[in-house]
Amino acid sequence: MTEAGPGPLIWVNGERQSVSDRHVSARDRGFMLADGVFETMRVHRGVVFRLDRHLSRLTTGLVTLGIPAPASLGAWVLAALRSFDGPDASIRMTVTRGIGPSGVAPPDHTRPTVVVMLSSMPVFPPAVYSDGLSAHVAAGRRNEHATTAGLKTLAYTDAVVALLEAQRTGANEALFLDTQSHCSEASSSNLFVWIGGALVTPPTSCAALPGITRAAVLEIARQLGMRSEERVMTLDELFAADEAFLTSSLRGVAPLVKVDGRTIGAGAPGEVTKRLAREYTDLVTRECGG
Amino acid sequence: MTEAGPGPLIWVNGERQSVSDRHVSARDRGFMLADGVFETMRVHRGVVFRLDRHLSRLTTGLVTLGIPAPASLGAWVLAALRSFDGPDASIRMTVTRGIGPSGVAPPDHTRPTVVVMLSSMPVFPPAVYSDGLSAHVAAGRRNEHATTAGLKTLAYTDAVVALLEAQRTGANEALFLDTQSHCSEASSSNLFVWIGGALVTPPTSCAALPGITRAAVLEIARQLGMRSEERVMTLDELFAADEAFLTSSLRGVAPLVKVDGRTIGAGAPGEVTKRLAREYTDLVTRECGG
Numbered sequence: 001m002t003e004a005g006p007g008p009l010i011w012v013n014g015e016r017q018s019v020s021d022r023h024v025s026a027r028d029r030g031f032m033l034a035d036g037v038f039e040t041m042r043v044h045r046g047v048v049f050r051l052d053r054h055l056s057r058l059t060t061g062l063v064t065l066g067i068p069a070p071a072s073l074g075a076w077v078l079a080a081l082r083s084f085d086g087p088d089a090s091i092r093m094t095v096t097r098g099i100g101p102s103g104v105a106p107p108d109h110t111r112p113t114v115v116v117m118l119s120s121m122p123v124f125p126p127a128v129y130s131d132g133l134s135a136h137v138a139a140g141r142r143n144e145h146a147t148t149a150g151l152k153t154l155a156y157t158d159a160v161v162a163l164l165e166a167q168r169t170g171a172n173e174a175l176f177l178d179t180q181s182h183c184s185e186a187s188s189s190n191l192f193v194w195i196g197g198a199l200v201t202p203p204t205s206c207a208a209l210p211g212i213t214r215a216a217v218l219e220i221a222r223q224l225g226m227r228s229e230e231r232v233m234t235l236d237e238l239f240a241a242d243e244a245f246l247t248s249s250l251r252g253v254a255p256l257v258k259v260d261g262r263t264i265g266a267g268a269p270g271e272v273t274k275r276l277a278r279e280y281t282d283l284v285t286r287e288c289g290g
Numbered sequence: 291m292t293e294a295g296p297g298p299l300i301w302v303n304g305e306r307q308s309v310s311d312r313h314v315s316a317r318d319r320g321f322m323l324a325d326g327v328f329e330t331m332r333v334h335r336g337v338v339f340r341l342d343r344h345l346s347r348l349t350t351g352l353v354t355l356g357i358p359a360p361a362s363l364g365a366w367v368l369a370a371l372r373s374f375d376g377p378d379a380s381i382r383m384t385v386t387r388g389i390g391p392s393g394v395a396p397p398d399h400t401r402p403t404v405v406v407m408l409s410s411m412p413v414f415p416p417a418v419y420s421d422g423l424s425a426h427v428a429a430g431r432r433n434e435h436a437t438t439a440g441l442k443t444l445a446y447t448d449a450v451v452a453l454l455e456a457q458r459t460g461a462n463e464a465l466f467l468d469t470q471s472h473c474s475e476a477s478s479s480n481l482f483v484w485i486g487g488a489l490v491t492p493p494t495s496c497a498a499l500p501g502i503t504r505a506a507v508l509e510i511a512r513q514l515g516m517r518s519e520e521r522v523m524t525l526d527e528l529f530a531a532d533e534a535f536l537t538s539s540l541r542g543v544a545p546l547v548k549v550d551g552r553t554i555g556a557g558a559p560g561e562v563t564k565r566l567a568r569e570y571t572d573l574v575t576r577e578c579g580g
Contacts, residue, residue, distance in 0.1 A: 008317070012312075021312070021315070022314055022315055023314070024314055024321055025313055026302065026384070027407070028321070030321050031384070031405075032382075032444070033444065034445045034446055035447060036447075038322075064451060065450065066454045090392065094316070094321070097450075101409075101412075102298075102407070104446060104450055104478045105457075106450060106453075115316045115321075117317070122392070122393065140437035141433065142433075143431065143432075145430060145433070145469050146431065146433065147428070147448065147452070148447050153447040154323065155446075155447045156323035156394060156445075157325060157444065158437065158445070159394045160355065160396060161438060164356045164396065165437070179433065188394045
């Protein structure tokens with residue numbers, strides 16, 4: 001994806017910053033130790049899609065990390081939105097434990113660092129939706145045995161490495177298995193397959209993030225009367241699926257048509273995928289007051 | 291541990307910074323995605339202990355992450371040392387992919403960010419060495435199936451969470467098993483046991499970092515004619531060990547006398563541990579020209 005327009009707007013602890021500035025201390029534990037969590041949210045017509053759910057997931061992460069949740073998280077997002085008069089946008093909110101001494105042990109008292117970054121909506125190539133994505137199964141595995149599994153912590157190193165590995169094989173995306181060889185998720189999106197007349201997505205016990213878009217798609221499927229299951233899924237089931245797609249806040253519902261060089265279903269975006277993509281777009285429009 | 295004296299000295303890409311400044315962009319991928327690696331090095335009498343090995347491990351990490359290694363890494367450490375006229379110190383070098391757009395995919399061209407931080411040597415309570423440490427076995431597991439296993443990436447979130455969990459149980463340290471329940475390492479140090487007349491440490495295939503101090507201790511053991519083994523080790527073996535200790539660049543050789551409330555060996559620093567600790571101190575002194 002590419003970012004259109006000028007650089008993002010950036011706030012640190014509620015204060016507006018210049019994009020060219022340096023914004024955080026090199027002693028910030030977010031920078032030193034990935035000691036923090038973040039959310040990437042979609043803005044449509046000036047409204048964040050399901051802000052409450054993003055903040056709730058962020059707060060769950062902060063609790064596990066023992067970082068006191070700053071009171072003004074929601075207010076800071078809304079303040080950022082007031083500076084915004086464009087079409088769609090994305091907002092990333094990062095909360096770290098703040099500045100601390102070297103070493104893994106957190107200090108007794110810290111003041112969390114909150115960064116809000118508002119960017120124009122990334123532009124995905126139209127082929128993502130019309131032709132679908134290809135994925136490479138990453139050599140590394142997701143760790144379903146981590147205490148932070150299912151949290152959106154800053155520790156995205158493995159996702160970056162997997163995506164680079166995928167790109168070297170000519171694929172668009174990296175797909176992770178967990179340590180028991182079950183399907184988990186893609187580098188920063190959830191996996192769905194349509195197989196045997198049911199919509200299946202790996203459970204969070206396979207280290208899949210409880211995605212906001214994932215939840216919305218499951219909700220839509222239920223409303224449409226589709227059978228849907230969160231359950232353990234093997235790579236062979238993915239290969240045997242009629243359709244597959246990936247979900248994330250910014251890219252939405254993106255068809256997945258090839259994995260490790262093998263065609264999924266007809267090798268083109270399927271009818272169920274296209275239907276869910278349309279319904280999801282409608283849901284965003286509806287909830288954001290469009 | 292506590293840090294004595296004034297704040298650290300900080301350089302960003304070779305430029306000296308004020309400690310109170312903000313030093314890096316919130317768009318730095320080190321801050322956003324833990325997209326980088328680091329080293330923590332011990333300085334004795336103005337000399338970094340085994341700087342070449344730290345830089346070599348750092349470079350291995352950069353290669354896996356596909357980050358071009360800046361040419362001046364060694365020179366920047368040496369420049370930092372010239373500003374230093376105290377006794378022992380620690381140096382942390384962090385290298386990230388640099389500023390990039392949002393999203394996991396790295397941009398084609400980035401300029402890595404290099405932060406060098408020189409701090410006074412942390413002061414560990416004397417009881418760490420005289421009485422020994424207690425450890426709690428972390429609920430979360432280390433992932434030996436990650437492509438980044440064995441690299442010192444910025445993704446220390448799990449270590450922070452495990453250490454907090456340990457502190458809540460009253461223990462000083464967190465000990466990780468890997469996903470197959472083999473002993474791996476502590477939150478930021480390697481594990482050794484003395485059992486059946488041999489020194490045993492988990493192999494890097496159990497997601498143990500190839501520690502610089504770990505390598506030095508194995509070297510010393512060989513020189514002393516001790517039998518030493520890098521091999522898979524269970525928690526039961528740790529409980530049955532005659533002695534145990536943890537190694538890291540700053541804390542050196544630290545006795546481990548209790549794990550999950552169970553006493554290891556005599557429950558006090560053992561003779562082998564004390565001998566290796568002395569020999570390690572001598573090695574550092576000798577190699578740093580003291």
